[in-house]
Amino acid sequence: MVVVAARVESLAQSGLDAIPTEYIRPVEERKDMGDALEVVKAQIKEGTRQIPVVDLRDFNSENKEIKQACVESVRKAAEEWGVMHIAGHGMSAELLEKVQKVGKQFFDLPLEQKERYANDQASGNIQGYGSKLSNNSSGQLEWEDYFFLLIHPEEKADFTVWPKEPSDYIEVTKEYGKQLRALAAKVFSILSLGLGLDEDRFDRELRGSEDLALQLKINYYPKCPQPDLALGVEAHTDVSSLTFINTNGVPGLQVLKDDRWITAECIPDTMIVHIGDSLEILSNGKYKSVLHRALVNKEKVRISWAVFCEPAEKLMLRPLEELVTEETPAKFTSRTFFQHFEQKLFKKSLNASDKTK
Numbered sequence: 001m002v003v004v005a006a007r008v009e010s011l012a013q014s015g016l017d018a019i020p021t022e023y024i025r026p027v028e029e030r031k032d033m034g035d036a037l038e039v040v041k042a043q044i045k046e047g048t049r050q051i052p053v054v055d056l057r058d059f060n061s062e063n064k065e066i067k068q069a070c071v072e073s074v075r076k077a078a079e080e081w082g083v084m085h086i087a088g089h090g091m092s093a094e095l096l097e098k099v100q101k102v103g104k105q106f107f108d109l110p111l112e113q114k115e116r117y118a119n120d121q122a123s124g125n126i127q128g129y130g131s132k133l134s135n136n137s138s139g140q141l142e143w144e145d146y147f148f149l150l151i152h153p154e155e156k157a158d159f160t161v162w163p164k165e166p167s168d169y170i171e172v173t174k175e176y177g178k179q180l181r182a183l184a185a186k187v188f189s190i191l192s193l194g195l196g197l198d199e200d201r202f203d204r205e206l207r208g209s210e211d212l213a214l215q216l217k218i219n220y221y222p223k224c225p226q227p228d229l230a231l232g233v234e235a236h237t238d239v240s241s242l243t244f245i246n247t248n249g250v251p252g253l254q255v256l257k258d259d260r261w262i263t264a265e266c267i268p269d270t271m272i273v274h275i276g277d278s279l280e281i282l283s284n285g286k287y288k289s290v291l292h293r294a295l296v297n298k299e300k301v302r303i304s305w306a307v308f309c310e311p312a313e314k315l316m317l318r319p320l321e322e323l324v325t326e327e328t329p330a331k332f333t334s335r336t337f338f339q340h341f342e343q344k345l346f347k348k349s350l351n352a353s354d355k356t357k
Contacts, residue, residue, distance in 0.1 A: 007131055007145050010111060012222035022141045024229045032261035035227040036252045036295035036302070039263045051255065051264050051272070052077040057088030059190055074187075075194030082290030083255050083274035085267050090186070091179055093269070098172045099305060100248060103218045105166040106147065107303065117161060119148065128161045132233075143230040143296050145220045151307070152177035152214035177214050177307075184212065184242055184309050187273060195286060197322060205282060205320065206241050210312040215240075219304045221252060224296040232294035232302070239341050240276035240308035250302035256291040263295065277340060278311055284319035285331045313338035 011020070025033070032039070043050075054077055058070035077084035106114070119128035127149055132142045150157050151173055163169045188203040198204075206212055221232040232252060245253065253264040253272065264272060280289040296302070311317070318334040335343070 007111060008143055009107075009145050009220065009222050012224065017225055019143070019224065019226050019230055023143055024226075025140055025231055025234075029231070029235070030228070032254065032263075033228055033231070033295065035299075036250070036263060036297040037299060038297075039295060040251045040265060043263055044265070048262065049257070051083055051085060051262065052081060053085040053087060053267060053270065055088045056086055056090070056186065056190070059186070071190050071193045074190045078191060078194070078275055078287040080288075081255070081257060082280075082288035083264075083272065083292070085264075085270040086187075086273055087267075087270045089183055089271055091183060091271070095172070095175055095179060096246060098168070099176050100246065100303070102163075102166050102169045102172050103147075103305060104248070104303060106163050106169065107145075107218070107220050109165060113165065117147070117163060119161075127158060140234070142233055143221060143224050144232045144294070145222075147216075147218040147220075149173070149216050150213055151216045152181050153211050156213065173216070177216075180214060180244060180307055181212070183244070184214075187242060191279070191283075191287065195283060195323065197320070201320070201322075202241070202279065202282060206278065206309075206311045206315070208312055208315045210315075212241070213310045213312070215308040215310060217306045217308070219294070219302075219306060221294065221296050221302040221304075223298055223301060225298065227296045227298055230296055232296045235291055235293040237289040237291055238274070238276035238308060239278065239337070239344055240310050241278040241282075242309045243274050243276055244307045244309075245272040245274075246305045248301075248303045250297070250300045252295045252297070252302045252304070254293050254295055261293070276308070277344075278317055278337065281317045281332045281340075282320050284323040284328060286323065311337045313341075 054070070054073045056070065058066050061067045074084065114129050117129040119125050119130040121130060129147050131145045149162060154174060159170065162173070185203050189199045192199055192201040219232065224230050247266060249266050251263055251266050254261045255264065274290045274292065275287045277289045279287055313336065315337045316334055317337055317340055319330045319332055324330045
């Protein structure tokens with residue numbers, strides 16, 4: 001007999017009018033919270049400043065001025081916001097549609113079938129189907145279930161935990177990993193040029209002796225009866241270098257800008273990419289690792305596909321020497337990626353002079 005663990009999906013389908021107290025966020029976190037659908041409408045009405053949109057097609061231009069303008073727009077977004085919508089990303093529209101289709105089909109399976117792929121957080125095995133059950137900084141729970149997988153490089157993927165249903169899930173997700181790795185290389189090139197570095201500088205540094213690991217997290221946010229009190233994901237920065245996000249067209253992502261939470265609009269034919277801690281460290285703080293969180297809503301299920309581009313655990317993270325001068329001294333102490341991950345997870349302090357979030 002399959003033992004079904006507690007899932008937010010089950011809770012949401014139980015017909016409750018009020019969420020359990022363990023999902024209610026502390027009062028100090030509730031600034032700019034609310035039903036994501038209503039918050040976006042209010043922002044549009046107010047003319048709230050929005051996350052910038054950049055078109056990567058211009059990076060392929062033979063016209064140097066047009067190409068440089070693309071580099072500058074990406075640099076500006078990374079420095080001022082730490083996040084941007086990217087158009088002209090080159091990802092196959094057909095593939096993106098398939099990725100969303102197979103992801104939704106998995107979450108549409110009966111709960112008992114999804115539980116066959118349940119992870120075991122207690123033993124440190126986070127790959128598979130799960131829910132955030134503990135260890136949040138506030139002590140509260142998050143209104144989401146998820147599926148987490150390493151999708152690139154293929155030789156490191158554990159296909160035993162990949163869904164066998166739907167039948168084309170593995171094939172589609174493998175191709176997604178390949179195309180996203182190529183897109184990440186392009187974004188790294190643009191960001192390197194933006195700081196006057198060699199075009200391959202960031203990619204080369206992050207790759208080290210091993211290629212980047214691309215970790216896919218499909219976030220499933222059920223409808224919530226009290227979206228003004230709950231968060232799908234609490235405020236955090238990512239440990240990754242870059243994070244790419246696609247959604248099913250339902251808003252929810254919020255980023256902190258100038259002490260205000262800005263809810264990202266859903267712009268057709270774009271992806272969201274944001275800077276993570278690893279790239280902030282390498283850039284000596286020039287590129288910002290954006291603080292973000294996820295709202296929920298009463299009317300629609302939201303699904304997002306987040307891919308974290310992470311260096312090897314043993315890779316040493318430190319500001320690039322080209323970016324450290326007397327005028328701009330190193331803002332971060334050296335640490336391996338694993339040490340940084342542990343510091344974030346367990347709130348350990350590496351050094352009194354460490355300035356990471």
